[in-house]
Amino acid sequence: MASTVQVQLLVTAILCVSRRCLASSDTISASSAVSGxxxxxxxxxxxxxGFFRINASSSRNGSCYYVGIWYKKAVSxxxxxxxxxxxxxxxxRATSRLAIAADGNLVLINEADELVWSTNVSSTAAAGAGSNGTVAVIxxxxxxVLRRKNDVDEVVLWQSMDHPTDTWLPGARLGLNKVTGEAQVLTAWKNSGDPAPGVFSLGIDPAGTSQYFIVWNRTVPYWASGEWNGDIFAxxxxxxxxxxxxxxxxxxANGSYFTYSLQDPAIISRLVVGVSGQITQLTWAPSADEWILIWTEPHRLCDxxxxxxxFAVCDEKSEPLCSCLAGxxxxxxxxxxxGDHTKGCRRNTQLQCASTSTAAVTGDKDxxxxxxxxGVSPPKNPSFVRASGDRDCRSACLMDCSCNAxxxxxxxxxxHGDLLNLQRQTDEDAGAGNLYLRLSAMDVPSKSSKKTIALACAGAAAALVVALFAMAFVLVRMVRRRRSMRFAQALERGNLVAFRYSDVRRATKNFSEKLGGGSFGSVYKGKLPGAGGADAAVAVKKLEGLRSDMGDKQFRNEVRTIGTIHHVNLVRLRGFCSGRGGxxxxxxxxxxxGSLDKALFGKSAAAAAVLSWGARYQIAVGAARGxxxxxxxxxxxxxxxxxxxENILLDGALVAKVADFGLAKLVGRDFSRVLTTVRGTIGYLAPEWISGVPVTAKxxxxxxxxVLLEIVSGRRNARCSPGSGAGGARSEYFPLVAARKVLDGEVAGLLDERLDGEADMVELDRACRVACWCVQxxxxxxxxxxxxxxxxxxxIAVxxxxxxxxLKVFADDASYSYFSDECSQLKSSS
Structure with missing residues (x-):
C-alpha cells in the first residue's frame, strides 16, 4: 500500500510539473529565466x-547575440x-540570461554578470511587486508584457509595443503620450548586419499636428504623411x-496615436523603417514563401x-544605388x-586649400x-556670391577653404561643407549649369598628365597584349558574373533595373519561348539570376506600336513611374530595356x-482542372482591388x-495580378484603334469607346x-450554340442572358456547368448583380x-x-461580326 501511494504521489508530482511547464511556456518568471x-x-x-544572432552572411559580428521577438510559425x-x-x-548566450530581477524589472544580464538592458519600471510602479509577483508574457x-497581479486585478507595468524598434505590428500604437511626453518612434537598423539604431526614424509630429514624419538624424524631416482627414492621411x-x-x-487630452489592424487575423503583416530610409508595408505570402511589398514611402529611394x-551620388537606375564622386x-x-551609407565618402587626397587668387588662376599642381x-544635379541651398564669370566664380571658391563645389x-x-543629396540627372534641363567639384590637384587629370598616361599605356599595351588575350575569357566571365550578382541584388531589393538588350536576349535564349501576345506586344519567358544563386523566372514583353513622339528619355521616365506602382494585385515590373536599335x-x-483566359477557357491539359468557385471569387476580388x-x-x-x-494573371497561389497597367500612356490614346481590331477584345469595350466621347475610369x-460575367459562367460572353431546324446555329449573348436572369432572380442558371452547382449562392448572386451594374x-x-x-x-448591399x-441592341444585331461570323462558320460545317 505504501509503495502504491508513493507511485501515485510521484505521478501526481510529474503531472504537476508538466502542467506548470506547459502553462508557463509563454511566460518568464522569477524562477524561469531565458538563457542559452x-x-x-x-x-x-x-x-x-529568446536569444538570436543576425544572419552571419550579412553581419560582421557573427558571435554577437541579441534578445528579441520574432515570428515563430509560417515566416522563415x-x-x-x-x-x-x-x-x-x-x-x-549560455551564460547570459533574460530574467525577472528582485525589483520586479525584466532585465538582461550578460556573461560578465553585468546589467545590459532593463525595462526600467520605476520603483513607485513596481512597489510591493517583488520578483515573485511579476511575470513577463509574450x-x-x-x-x-511585464505584469503583476494584485488583490483586485492584473497591472501592466511595461510592454514592448510601447517601445518599438524598427517594426510596427498590427495593434501597436505609434504616437505621443501628452501626459508623460513619451513618444513611440520607429528607428531603422544601422545596416543589414547591425540592429543598432540608425539615422532614419518615423514618428508623429512633435508640434502636435496629426501628421507623421520620417526624419534623418533626428533633425531633418524629408517625408510627411499629411494630416489625418478622418479616413486617410492626406x-x-x-x-x-x-x-x-x-x-x-x-x-x-492624454495623447495622439495611430493604430491599424487586419480584417483577416490569419494575414501576417508589418510596417518597417528600412536601413535605406524608406518605410514599407509588407505582407507574408505563404505560397511564395516571401514578403510582398504593399506600399512604400517615399516612392523613390533618391528622395x-x-x-x-x-560626396556620393544617388542613381535610381543603377546598381549599386550609391556611388562615390570622382576622387x-x-x-x-x-x-x-x-547598405549603411550614412558615413558617405571621403577624399582620396586631402585638400591643400590655396589662399591666393594667383594659385587659383595658374592651377599649380601642388x-x-x-x-x-x-550629369549630376547640384545640391539644394547654395550660397551666392558676386562674380563676373565662371573664372571669377572658380577663384572665389578656391580662396574659400570651406567651399567644396x-x-x-x-x-x-x-x-560649403559636405555635399549631400546629389542625384544623377534624368533630364537634360535638370539642375543649373555645370557642377565643378573641388579636389586635390593630384586627383584632377591635366592635359600633360593625360598625354603621359596615354604614352605609358601604349607601351604597356604592346607588352601585355598577349596576356590580355589570355585573360579575356576570364574577365568576360567575371564581368558577367558580377553583372548577374548586381541584377540579383537589385531584383531582391525591389529596385527597377535598366537592363542591356544583350542581357535580356541571353536571359530569354534569344526570345525562343513565347508565352503569348496581346495589344501591346509579344511576351517571352526568361530567367535572371536570383538571390542565393537560384534563377528567377521573368516574363519579358516586347512593346509594339509605341508613340512616334516618345524619345528614349521620356520612355525611361514613364517606365520609372510605372515601376513605382506596387500592389499585391498588380504584376510587379522588375526592369526595362531601351535598346539602341529602338x-x-x-x-x-x-x-x-498564366492568364485568366487560359484557366477559364483553355483546352490544354493545364486547364483541365476547373477553377473552384472560391478561387474564382477571390480572383474577382483581387482583380477589383488591383x-x-x-x-x-x-x-x-x-x-x-x-x-x-488575358490581362489578369495568376501567381502560384492563384492570386490575381492585373497586368499591362500604365501602358496606355506609352502607346498613346489612339491605340483604341488597335483594340477594336484584336479578336475578342471588342467585347470588353465600354460604349463610350465606340461613340468617341472622352473615356474615364468608368x-x-x-x-x-x-470579365466578371465570364468568371461566373466559365465561357466567353459571346458564343454560338447549335440550333435546330432551318435556323441552324444561333447566337447567344451571355451578358443579356445574365441581366435577365438577375432581374428574375434565377442566377443559379448562370453558373459554369462544370462546377455542378458547387458555389456560395450569396456570393454568386452578389457577383452577378455587381457585374450587371458595371455594364450599364x-x-x-x-x-x-x-x-x-x-x-x-x-x-455594402447591391x-x-x-x-x-x-445589350439588347447588341444581341439583336445579327450582322455584328464579333459572333455572327463565328456562327456562320458553325452552320456551314454542320
Whole structure:
C-alpha cells in the first residue's frame, strides 16, 4: 500500500510539473529565466522570445547575440520584430540570461554578470511587486508584457509595443503620450548586419499636428504623411485601396496615436523603417514563401535625405544605388557593403586649400583644382556670391577653404561643407549649369598628365597584349558574373533595373519561348539570376506600336513611374530595356499559372482542372482591388483601358495580378484603334469607346463587369450554340442572358456547368448583380471600383440592376461580326 501511494504521489508530482511547464511556456518568471537555447512562445505559437544572432552572411559580428521577438510559425528565416539590446549585444548566450530581477524589472544580464538592458519600471510602479509577483508574457500579437497581479486585478507595468524598434505590428500604437511626453518612434537598423539604431526614424509630429514624419538624424524631416482627414492621411492616397487593413487615429487630452489592424487575423503583416530610409508595408505570402511589398514611402529611394551620405551620388537606375564622386572612396567600406551609407565618402587626397587668387588662376599642381562632374544635379541651398564669370566664380571658391563645389549659370553658386543629396540627372534641363567639384590637384587629370598616361599605356599595351588575350575569357566571365550578382541584388531589393538588350536576349535564349501576345506586344519567358544563386523566372514583353513622339528619355521616365506602382494585385515590373536599335522591353515577374483566359477557357491539359468557385471569387476580388489601386491609390489616376481575362494573371497561389497597367500612356490614346481590331477584345469595350466621347475610369468598370460575367459562367460572353431546324446555329449573348436572369432572380442558371452547382449562392448572386451594374450604358449608372470592391466584400448591399439597352441592341444585331461570323462558320460545317 505504501509503495502504491508513493507511485501515485510521484505521478501526481510529474503531472504537476508538466502542467506548470506547459502553462508557463509563454511566460518568464522569477524562477524561469531565458538563457542559452531556451525560448518562450506565445499561446497560439505566433511569436517567440529568446536569444538570436543576425544572419552571419550579412553581419560582421557573427558571435554577437541579441534578445528579441520574432515570428515563430509560417515566416522563415528568423525575422525579428523587436530587439531589447539592439545597441549592446552579448557574447555568450549560455551564460547570459533574460530574467525577472528582485525589483520586479525584466532585465538582461550578460556573461560578465553585468546589467545590459532593463525595462526600467520605476520603483513607485513596481512597489510591493517583488520578483515573485511579476511575470513577463509574450502574446500572440507580438507584444511582450511585464505584469503583476494584485488583490483586485492584473497591472501592466511595461510592454514592448510601447517601445518599438524598427517594426510596427498590427495593434501597436505609434504616437505621443501628452501626459508623460513619451513618444513611440520607429528607428531603422544601422545596416543589414547591425540592429543598432540608425539615422532614419518615423514618428508623429512633435508640434502636435496629426501628421507623421520620417526624419534623418533626428533633425531633418524629408517625408510627411499629411494630416489625418478622418479616413486617410492626406499624403498617402494609397490607404483608400487597402481594404485588408482597418485604420484608426485617436487624439485626446492624454495623447495622439495611430493604430491599424487586419480584417483577416490569419494575414501576417508589418510596417518597417528600412536601413535605406524608406518605410514599407509588407505582407507574408505563404505560397511564395516571401514578403510582398504593399506600399512604400517615399516612392523613390533618391528622395530619402542623405541616403548615400556625403560626396556620393544617388542613381535610381543603377546598381549599386550609391556611388562615390570622382576622387572619393567609401568612408567605411564594411558598412557601405551592408547598405549603411550614412558615413558617405571621403577624399582620396586631402585638400591643400590655396589662399591666393594667383594659385587659383595658374592651377599649380601642388594646390587644389576643380573637376567637372557631368550629369549630376547640384545640391539644394547654395550660397551666392558676386562674380563676373565662371573664372571669377572658380577663384572665389578656391580662396574659400570651406567651399567644396561651385557652378556658374546666371550667377555664381557655391556649396560649403559636405555635399549631400546629389542625384544623377534624368533630364537634360535638370539642375543649373555645370557642377565643378573641388579636389586635390593630384586627383584632377591635366592635359600633360593625360598625354603621359596615354604614352605609358601604349607601351604597356604592346607588352601585355598577349596576356590580355589570355585573360579575356576570364574577365568576360567575371564581368558577367558580377553583372548577374548586381541584377540579383537589385531584383531582391525591389529596385527597377535598366537592363542591356544583350542581357535580356541571353536571359530569354534569344526570345525562343513565347508565352503569348496581346495589344501591346509579344511576351517571352526568361530567367535572371536570383538571390542565393537560384534563377528567377521573368516574363519579358516586347512593346509594339509605341508613340512616334516618345524619345528614349521620356520612355525611361514613364517606365520609372510605372515601376513605382506596387500592389499585391498588380504584376510587379522588375526592369526595362531601351535598346539602341529602338527595342523597348519590359521585364515582369513570371506568373506560373498564366492568364485568366487560359484557366477559364483553355483546352490544354493545364486547364483541365476547373477553377473552384472560391478561387474564382477571390480572383474577382483581387482583380477589383488591383484596379481600385490604379484608380485611387496612385498619385495620378491610371485608366487601364484594356481589362480582359488575358490581362489578369495568376501567381502560384492563384492570386490575381492585373497586368499591362500604365501602358496606355506609352502607346498613346489612339491605340483604341488597335483594340477594336484584336479578336475578342471588342467585347470588353465600354460604349463610350465606340461613340468617341472622352473615356474615364468608368470604362475600366465596364470591362471588369464583362470579365466578371465570364468568371461566373466559365465561357466567353459571346458564343454560338447549335440550333435546330432551318435556323441552324444561333447566337447567344451571355451578358443579356445574365441581366435577365438577375432581374428574375434565377442566377443559379448562370453558373459554369462544370462546377455542378458547387458555389456560395450569396456570393454568386452578389457577383452577378455587381457585374450587371458595371455594364450599364451610362457612366453615371455604373459604380466606382471602390464601390465594386465594397460590394464584392459584402460591405455594402447591391440592388437588382436594370437590363442595359445596349445589350439588347447588341444581341439583336445579327450582322455584328464579333459572333455572327463565328456562327456562320458553325452552320456551314454542320
Amino acid at each position: 537555447g531556451r525560448t518562450v512562445v506565445s499561446r497560439g505559437g505566433s511569436f517567440e522570445v 528565416p528568423c525575422t525579428p520584430v523587436w530587439i531589447a539590446n539592439r545597441a549592446a549585444p552579448v557574447a555568450d 502574446l500572440d500579437t507580438g507584444n511582450l 499624403g498617402i492616397p494609397e490607404m483608400t485601396s487597402h481594404y485588408m487593413y482597418n485604420f484608426e487615429f485617436v487624439s485626446d 530619402v535625405h542623405a541616403v548615400c551620405g556625403a 572619393f572612396r567609401a568612408a567605411s567600406p564594411g558598412d557601405w557593403d551592408l 594646390d587644389d583644382d576643380f573637376l567637372l562632374i557631368p 561651385y557652378t556658374y549659370g546666371d550667377r555664381c553658386a557655391m556649396w 527595342e523597348r522591353l519590359l521585364v515582369y515577374d513570371y506568373m506560373p499559372n 484596379l481600385l489601386y490604379l484608380h485611387l491609390g496612385c498619385r495620378d489616376c491610371i485608366i487601364h483601358c484594356d481589362i480582359k481575362p 470604362a475600366d468598370v465596364y470591362s471588369f463587369g464583362m 450604358d451610362e457612366e453615371a449608372n455604373r459604380p466606382t471600383m471602390e464601390q465594386v470592391v465594397q460590394a464584392l466584400e459584402g460591405v 440592388d437588382v440592376p436594370p437590363v442595359p439597352v445596349s
